Amino acid sequence: MSFRFLPDDPVASIKLRPGQTVMVDPSARRGGSCLEVLEGVARVYCPCEETEGMTLAFLQEGDQVRTDRLCSEGICVEALTPLSFRSDAEPQEGVGFDSVNEWTLQLLRIRHLGNAELRLHALLALLVNRLGRRCGQWCDLPFRITHDRIGELIGSTRVTSTRLISKLRNSDQLDTPSGDNNLRLSAALIESAPVLG
Structure with a gap:
């Protein structure tokens, strides 16, 4: 680092x-x-x-x-x-929650979902819902995230993350436009993610 x-x-x-x-x-x-x-x-x-x-x-x-x-x-x-x-x-006084604590709690909850595919699905939805925006049938995340980082976030290896991302890409649910730093995800994928409450 x-x-x-x-x-x-x-x-x-x-x-x-x-x-x-x-x-x-x-x-x-x-x-x-x-x-x-x-x-x-x-x-x-x-x-x-x-x-x-x-x-x-x-x-x-x-x-x-x-x-x-x-x-x-x-x-x-x-x-x-x-x-x-x-x-x-x-x-800020009286805000009711701390941004870091809220994120840490959500990321911890994702790590406890049943399998890596569910965890990735929930992670992508959390990132888009908090940091992204919907553009028609797609949702844009304003940055890309490495396979290593995804592995760290969902409690898997880079190899598993790569396999799961390839599966999403092959099913036209994830796109990484060339020359752009955005990550595009199918709105249907985001809407069908496990709800963490």
Whole structure:
């Protein structure tokens, strides 16, 4: 994993290109501060060696990460699309849920579905419903996700993920338009996904 450290002093705007990552060191952050996504989509993950980059959440515009609630090892924020965020945001009060905790709960629930095919189906629906948009008979996800990452998210190997994705592609339920970073998924696939509640 390659990343740079987030500056210790609060910053009003930090921009990252897709694939770039910053690490947030909780020991350098003041209590009560938080990061807020201004534009784009980010993946938040644990950089601990034991967890091998475990995904905690995906965040989009308006979502926050409280820096006083981080693992002692910190977290990494990876840009999946062009990303802009601030590290000087005031935590939203009375929101009722924390974006990272909500994502972590949903991803954990997916990991407990019966088989890898169900888990992939539920993951794709969760990503599209939270981060994507419907365009007629297709749903667009504004970024692509690697087979390795899918394996990590659904608790399978890359080989299993590749086999399942090929099956979706061959049945015209998944498309990766060339020259585009989007992932297109059949609306029927998303609508038929297991409901996690």
